[in-house]
Amino acid sequence: MRANPDTEKTPWQPIPLGAAAGLSLLAAWILWQHFFTADAWVFLLDHANLALHEAGHPVIGIVSSRLAVYGGTIFQLLFPMLCAHHFWRGRQAAGWAASLLWLADSMLNIGRYMKDARAQVLPLVGSGDHDWTEIFSRWGVLAHDVRIGNGCKFLGLMLAAYAVWWIWRRRRQAGTPVMH
Ligand SMILES: [Zn+2]
Helix, strand or coil: CCCCHHHHHCCCCCCCHHHHHHHHHHHHHHHHHHHHCCCCCCCCHHHHHHHHHHHHHHHHHHHCCCCHHHHHHHHHHHHHHHHHHHHHHCCCHHHHHHHHHHHHHHHHHHHHHHHCCCCCCCCCCCCCCCHHHHHHHHHCCHHHHHHHHHHHHHHHHHHHHHHHHHHHHHHHHHCCCCCC
16 A cells, blocks of 8 residues: 555654653653552543543444453554544644554553453452453463563553654754755
């Protein structure tokens, strides 16, 4: 598939210094909350994730009751991806980077839930079973829950780091004097 030539030519919108600094602080805050606090909860961002997660189960459940257990995770990943796609198409750099950070936070959040599949110590919202106990049991990998969850958290960490790297690289490139 070929890339859309219009999108290809459109230059990225500049990221003001304040936005770049703010997004970097957001990334640092997300990582701090997930790796250095017991709650591992990012205010507002994880409230949005929780709402999407809880909506995802019944919506995917309409398609297939057997797939309903995946719905929470699917929605938690899908919505930041849709935002990222929207901002990518519009070449809105700050929005794109913010969407990546949201996706990274979601992955850190999912990884934490995965790691809890056998221990089941996290407080669950709503009724029903622990998603990952059910999913990992179906896949026959329940004994590896902590390792898989750590892998998911590692990917989230990498994505957050990438977003911050991308922001500052874009600023540096935008700041390069252009010869006329
Ligand atoms: Zn769930």
